[in-house]
Amino acid sequence: MLTVPIETISGKSAHEFTSEEWTPVKVGERRSAKPEPSRQRIQVGELLNEEHHRACRGPWLVGRYRAGFIIEQGLQPHHRVLDIGCGSGRVGIWIVQHLLPERYFGIDRHLRSLVAYSAYELRLHGLAVKQPRLLLDSEFHFAHFGQRFDMALDIKVTNKLSDERFRAAMGSLRSVLAPEGRVFMHSLKAKRVDEMQRLGFEAELETRVLNPIQTGPRVADWDDWWYIFKNRGT
DSSP states (O other): OOSSOEEETTSSBOOOOEEEOOOOOOTTOOOOSOOOOOEEEOOHHHHHTTHHHHTSSSOTTHHHHHHHHHHHTTOOTTOOEEEETOTTSTTHHHHHHHSOTTOEEEEESOHHHHHHIIIIIHHHTTOGGGOOEEEEOSSOOGGGGOOOEEEEEEESSGGGSOHHHHHHHHHHHHHHEEEEEEEEEESOOHHHHHHHHHTTEEEEEEEEEOOSSOOSSOGGGGOEEEEEEEEOOO
């Protein structure tokens, strides 16, 4: 069923397709408290029904615009990209399409999302030939891929962590990011901007990108606030 394997830190591919259930969010609705996780076997039907689209906060189309912004900021086909919290590929499918083969590396803690990415989205867009790599992991083992990355994407992932885990994640990232490599972060807390600079990253750009599609009465809620940092070198 998968078009590319889902790797694990142990070196084996994930093959037991049981995962937390989707927690769908309607357009214009904010997530409530996290529900108690339950686990069930992943069914082909949920992929064909594109349930992974509805599980995202906001329209699936937003991923294309976010990828467009990243590409406009200088992403080159030969760059190696680390997609932290890649999910089902809402942004990643457009990045993979832009890159040369074996240049995209996605990591996520949610097996259900990675199965949807590999089994459905990569197949739908004909991107298996690009040989992206996907890793099931929740502890930011970026060194697993054995690469030095030119760019990392962190769209609302590490910003949710405790201060201690945030510092650990960014330390791990800096160890695999090429000198002058860049990190694209989304909706960053003010204190995290200062923390990034203390950790050895140089603030390069902070910008607001207006949402090109109308999603509800509070359209500004869907505008993107991007922060780009450059690695000072290791």
